[in-house]
Every structure is written in C-alpha cells, then in structure tokens.
Amino acid sequence: MFASAAEALQFIREKQIAMVDLKIVGLAGQWLHLSIPAAQFSAKHFEEGVGYDGSSGSGFTTVEAGDVNALPQPETAFLDPFWERPTLSFLCDTITADTHQPFSSDPRTIARRAVAYLRSTGIADEAWMGPEFEFHIFDRVETVNEPYHLGVRIACSETHSDGVTAPIPLKGGYFRVPPTEHFHNLRSEITLLLESMGIAVRYHHHEVGAPGQCEIEVNLAPLVRAADQAMIIKYVIKNVARRHGKLATFMPKPLFGEAGNGMHVHQRLTRGGRPLFFDEHRRNYANLSTLALQYTAGLLRHGQSLTALTNPSTNSFKRLVEGYEAPVNLFFSLANRSAAIRVPKYAVSPDEKRIEYRPPDFTCNVYLALAAMLLAGVDGVQQQLDPAALNYGPFDVDIAKQSDEFRSRIASVPRSLHDALEALQHDHEFLLRGDVFSNGFIRGWVETKRENEWRVVAIRPHPYEYQLYLDT
Numbered sequence: 001m002f003a004s005a006a007e008a009l010q011f012i013r014e015k016q017i018a019m020v021d022l023k024i025v026g027l028a029g030q031w032l033h034l035s036i037p038a039a040q041f042s043a044k045h046f047e048e049g050v051g052y053d054g055s056s057g058s059g060f061t062t063v064e065a066g067d068v069n070a071l072p073q074p075e076t077a078f079l080d081p082f083w084e085r086p087t088l089s090f091l092c093d094t095i096t097a098d099t100h101q102p103f104s105s106d107p108r109t110i111a112r113r114a115v116a117y118l119r120s121t122g123i124a125d126e127a128w129m130g131p132e133f134e135f136h137i138f139d140r141v142e143t144v145n146e147p148y149h150l151g152v153r154i155a156c157s158e159t160h161s162d163g164v165t166a167p168i169p170l171k172g173g174y175f176r177v178p179p180t181e182h183f184h185n186l187r188s189e190i191t192l193l194l195e196s197m198g199i200a201v202r203y204h205h206h207e208v209g210a211p212g213q214c215e216i217e218v219n220l221a222p223l224v225r226a227a228d229q230a231m232i233i234k235y236v237i238k239n240v241a242r243r244h245g246k247l248a249t250f251m252p253k254p255l256f257g258e259a260g261n262g263m264h265v266h267q268r269l270t271r272g273g274r275p276l277f278f279d280e281h282r283r284n285y286a287n288l289s290t291l292a293l294q295y296t297a298g299l300l301r302h303g304q305s306l307t308a309l310t311n312p313s314t315n316s317f318k319r320l321v322e323g324y325e326a327p328v329n330l331f332f333s334l335a336n337r338s339a340a341i342r343v344p345k346y347a348v349s350p351d352e353k354r355i356e357y358r359p360p361d362f363t364c365n366v367y368l369a370l371a372a373m374l375l376a377g378v379d380g381v382q383q384q385l386d387p388a389a390l391n392y393g394p395f396d397v398d399i400a401k402q403s404d405e406f407r408s409r410i411a412s413v414p415r416s417l418h419d420a421l422e423a424l425q426h427d428h429e430f431l432l433r434g435d436v437f438s439n440g441f442i443r444g445w446v447e448t449k450r451e452n453e454w455r456v457v458a459i460r461p462h463p464y465e466y467q468l469y470l471d472t
Contacts, residue, residue, distance in 0.1 A: 001077035001198070005046035008074045011088070012038050018085035022050060023231075024070045024092045025107050027060065027445075029365035031231060034070070035087070046072060051097055060094060060105055067097040073108075076228055078197050082239045091228055105441055107367035111224045114371035117434030123291070123381050124269035124276055127374050128354075130220035131230050131366065134261040135250045137183050137212035137241055150463050154255065156211035158182050168210035171259060176206045187214055190240045194218075197236075199229050208259040208325075220266055220354070223374060227367045234362065250362035252311070253318035260319030260326070263310075263362045265373060266344070268354040269295070278350035285394050286334045286343040287353060296332050296341055296355055297387040298380020298430075299373060300411075303330040303340055303359070307413050308424035309372045310360035312449055314417050314457045319361060322400055327358035330411040331393035338399050340413070359413055372431060379430040417454045421446045 002008040012020065020041040024032045034052065036045070049069030054060035060068055072090035080087040094106035102109045119125050139155040158181065161167045165179045178184050187204040194201055200219050207213035216237070221229060234250065241248035253260040269276045269291070277292035284293060299306070311320065320328050325337045332341035332355070342356045360369055387393060391409055399407060414420040425446055431437040 002074040005043055005074050008046075008077055008088075008090075009041075009043060011077075012041065015088075016086060017088045019083065019087040020045075020072075021080055021083070021087050021089040022070050022072055022092050023089055024052070024094060025231060025365065025367065027105065027107065027365060027448075029107075029363070029368075031235065033089075038088075046074065048100060049092070049095055054094065054103075060103065068103055069095045069097050069100065071095045071100075078232065081193055081197075081236070082243075091231070104438065107365050108224065108227070110436060111227055111367040111371045113434060113436045114374050115223050117436055118269075118374060118378055120434060121378060121382065123378060124271045126270045127223045127370075128220040128266075128268045128270065129223050129226035129370050129373075130218060130266035130354075131226065131360075132262070132264040132266075133216040133218075133230075133233055133237070133250075133362075134207055134263070135214055135237060135248050135362075136209065136254055136261065137186065137214060138247045138249065138254075139245075141247055141249070145460075150461065154211070159211045170210055170257065171208050173206045173210045173213055174208045181206045183212060183214055186240065186244055186246070187216065190237055191216065193236055193240065194233060197232065199232065209255070210258060211255060213259060213261070220268065223370050224367075227370055230366045252313065252316045252361040252363060256318075261361060262319065262327075262358060263360040263364065263366075263369075264342075264356050264358045265360055265370065266354050266356050267295075267373065267377070268292075269377075275350045275353060277355070278353040280350070287348070288343065288355070289353075291381055292353070292355065293387055294381045294383075294385050295377035296380065297385035297390055297392055298377045298383070299355075299357055300330045300332065300340060300387060300392040301380060301385060301390065302376040302427060302430055304411070304414055304420070304423040305427035306372055306376055307359060307420040308417075308446070308449070310364050310369045311413075311420065312365075312417065312445075312453075313361075313363035314453055316361050316363055317414070317416050317420075320359065320413055320415075328412050329399050329407075330413065331391075331395050331399075332387060333394045333396050336396060336398075339393065339395070371436060375430050375433060375436060379433070417449065418458075421450055421454070 017038045020036045020038050022034050026032055049071035051067055051069050054068035070092040072092050076091035078089055080089040093108050094103040096103055139157055142153045144151050158168045191201045191204050202217040204216045207215045238248045250261055277289055279287045279289045320326055327340045330340045333339040334343045335345035340359055347354055428442050
C-alpha cells in the first residue's frame with residue numbers, strides 16, 4: 001500500500017487513523033497481532049519494530065531466549081475492515097531483539113530467501129504463485145474432548161431441509177445456485193471486500209461438498225505477495241462469516257464422506273517479464289517448456305517430503321485418500337484432477353501457461369509451503385530431471401481405474417503425518433540451498449509436529465473405535 005514509512009505515517013495523520021495493528025505470522029501459519037494507538041506510532045517502529053515474546057504462541061524461540069521484534073512492512077498495509085475504530089494493519093517480519101537482523105526462522109524471511117535463491121541461480125527472477133481457496137461454512141461446530149465425553153456436532157443449513165428448500169445431496173454442491181445453495185451473498189460480500197483491499201478475485205462458487213463448501217480463486221502474484229494475500233484472504237473469509245453468525249474453516253477434511261479442502265497452487269516462472277513455462281516451439285506435452293517439465297519433475301520427485309510442509313497436520317491425510325478427486329498419486333497430466341500436478345487446459349497463452357500442484361492444504365504455513373515448492377521445482381531444473389524418464393507421466397487416465405500393475409509403478413504421497421515427517425528427514429537437502437531453510441529448522445519442525453500433533457492424536461481413542469471394539 002505504501003512505498004515508504006514516511007508515506008505510511010502521513011496517511012495515518014491525514015486519514016485520522018485511530019489504531020495501528022501489527023500482524024505476525026507464527027510457525028504454525030496463524031496470525032498473531034498487537035495494536036498501538038496511532039498517536040504513539042512513529043518512524044521508530046519501522047526502524048526497530050516492537051518487542052514481543054517469541055516463545056509464546058509464535059513458536060519462534062525458547063522461554064529463556066524469548067525476545068524478538070515485529071517489524072512492520074509499509075508495502076503490506078491495509079485498512080482493516082473489522083475493527084470499530086479506523087485501523088491500519090501492517091504485516092510484519094520478525095527480527096532479532098538485539099541486532100535487529102532478520103530472524104532466521106521467520107516465515108516471511110524464509111519466503112524471501114527462497115526468491116533470492118531463485119534469482120541467484122539465474123533460472124528466473126520471479127516465481128508466481130496462486131493458491132486456490134477451498135473452505136467450508138458451517139452454522140455451528142461444537143467439540144468435546146474429555147476423558148468421558150468425546151464428540152463433534154456440526155450443523156449446516158444446506159444439508160438440513162427447512163421445509164422450504166431442498167437440501168444439497170451428498171457431494172452434490174458443485175456450482176449449485178440459490179435457493180438450494182445459501183452462501184452466494186456471503187461469498188460476494190467477501191469478494192467485494194477483497195477487491196476493495198486491492199486483491200483481484202477471478203471468481204467464486206459453491207464447491208462439491210454439500211455442507212457449505214465454497215471456493216474463491218485469485219490471480220497469481222509474486223511468491224511473498226501471494227503468501228501475504230493468502231493470509232489476508234483467510235482473515236477476511238473467517239471474519240465475514242463470523243459477522244453473519246457462521247464459522248468458516250479451511251480444515252482439510254472436516255466431514256467423512258464429503259470432499260475435502262485443498263490449497264491447489266498454480267505456479268509459473270518469469271525472467272525479465274518473459275514467461276518461462278511456455279514451449280514456444282509447441283513440441284512438448286501440453287506446450288510446456290523443457291524448463292517447466294524439469295520444474296514439474298522436481299516437485300514430484302520431492303513430493304513425499306514436501307507433504308511435511310504443505311500438508312503438516314494429521315487431518316491432512318484424511319483428505320489425501322483415493323476418491324474425492326484427491327491428488328494422492330505423484331504424476332502430472334493435462335486437466336486430470338487425479339494427478340498431483342494438473343496442467344490447466346484453459347491456460348494456453350504464454351503468459352497463462354502454468355502448472356497446478358494439488359496436494360497442499362491450508363493447515364500449512366503458506367510462506368513455508370510456497371518456499372519449499374519453489375525449491376523443489378528449482379532442484380528439478382538444476383538436475384535437468386525428465387518427468388517421463390522418472391515415470392511421473394504424463395498419464396491422461398483415471399489412475400483409480402487402472403490395473404494394480406500400472407498403479408504399483410506410480411509413487412504416492414505419504415499416508416500419514418508420521419510418514420511425511422519421516423520422508424522430510426530423509427529428503428531435505430534441496431531445502432538447504434541458499435540457506436533458505438536450515439538443518440536446525442527442519443529438525444525442530446519434525447520434532448514439534450511429531451510430538452505435539454501426530455503423537456497426541458495417535459494415542460487418543462476415536463469415537464468410531466467404540467463402534468468397532470466396545471463389545472470386544
């Protein structure tokens with residue numbers, strides 16, 4: 001929004017901004033925030049930031065070395081539409097409290113290092129990313145996790161007839177129109193609010209899932225900006241839903257038997273503004289350039305370890321199962337939604353030519369996920385990998401209908417968070433290039449996810465187990 005700190009400070013004075021809100025992304029991928037009265041906000045905040053405890057909530061540091069600073073970035077500013085008093089929000093980098101240097105584990109810093117590394121290779125100077133936003137809107141979600149009481153109750157008006165409109169049947173929500181679908185006006189409100197904030201929306205619609213599953217698509221943007229926009233979009237979706245008494249969730253698999261929520265990421269590279277994924281000679285499959293095919297092979301080759309960063313939750317692997325158009329097989333294809341990488345059939349011009357990596361979901365930290373995918377693709381270019389030679393396709397078939405012998409030759413994504421973390425432990429050298437990630441970061445990520453998520457879920461009884469084993 002602003003080219004400089006001075007421009008931001010002038011805006012605050014002229015527009016009578018009451019509060020300045022600083023938003024920080026923690027390692028888990030959620031925003032944290034603190035607010036400062038505008039009268040107390042000065043140039044010093046853009047130079048030194050504001051101190052906070054990096055051991056509490058963000059996951060950055062230990063208790064004994066907790067102090068870090070949130071440094072607002074002028075170009076990320078936006079007028080926050082959800083506060084009662086005029087509020088200007090800034091996205092922040094996390095820096096060290098003493099030297100004010102970039103904090104090595106800050107997700108925005110890691111994402112910027114990934115782009116810097118790309119440029120240092122000479123392969124390209126810009127990575128364009130475009131996540132798709134799939135989410136559910138529920139009327140109410142009640143959870144109970146007590147030793148003598150386990151359960152979840154979910155209510156959604158679209159699946160329960162009110163006697164006036166018919167409910168949407170199981171997996172029957174795709175492109176539904178009112179009155180059967182209930183959330184068109186809510187999505188339009190979200191869309192117009194995003195447009196007013198400078199985020200262009202391509203379209204919105206009801207998705208396959210009957211109970212309030214929706215999708216919003218936006219244009220591709222440079223990697224760090226794409227991640228910033230993703231955080232803003234999730235924030236707007238959740239808060240507009242809350243304003244209407246609803247709950248919006250990006251949980252990958254909130255309901256058994258219904259479609260899950262993915263974060264399909266469209267990707268392409270440019271150099272000097274020139275698109276690099278289009279085959280000018282039109283000799284390659286789907287008019288993908290050799291560089292694009294190599295990038296594709298890199299993503300697929302590291303697909304198993306990538307899931308530890310792109311799908312880092314136990315719930316992620318409830319979505320990554322056969323059926324439901326779930327991208328569990330590591331191959332690529334044109335317009336094939338059973339493939340891990342789909343080449344959009346409608347993207348035919350040089351500027352539009354791209355690939356879509358389909359396994360990720362929004363339990364990821366979007367900065368880390370986009371950075372990791374870029375590094376995997378760049379590794380494929382550097383190694384000059386050939387996807388066909390590595391049996392990554394293209395396969396223009398429904399894999400689920402192929403023979404066991406055919407399917408056995410195709411690698412798949414891991415089947416659990418535990419397996420994904422194991423894969424990351426054995427395959428992460430590509431993430432260390434350009435010091436984008438570090439061995440210490442990878443080790444800490446694996447240990448934290450294993451102990452705080454996989455293990456605590458694995459040792460808890462599941463309600464369905466009572467149906468299976470209570471009479472044992």
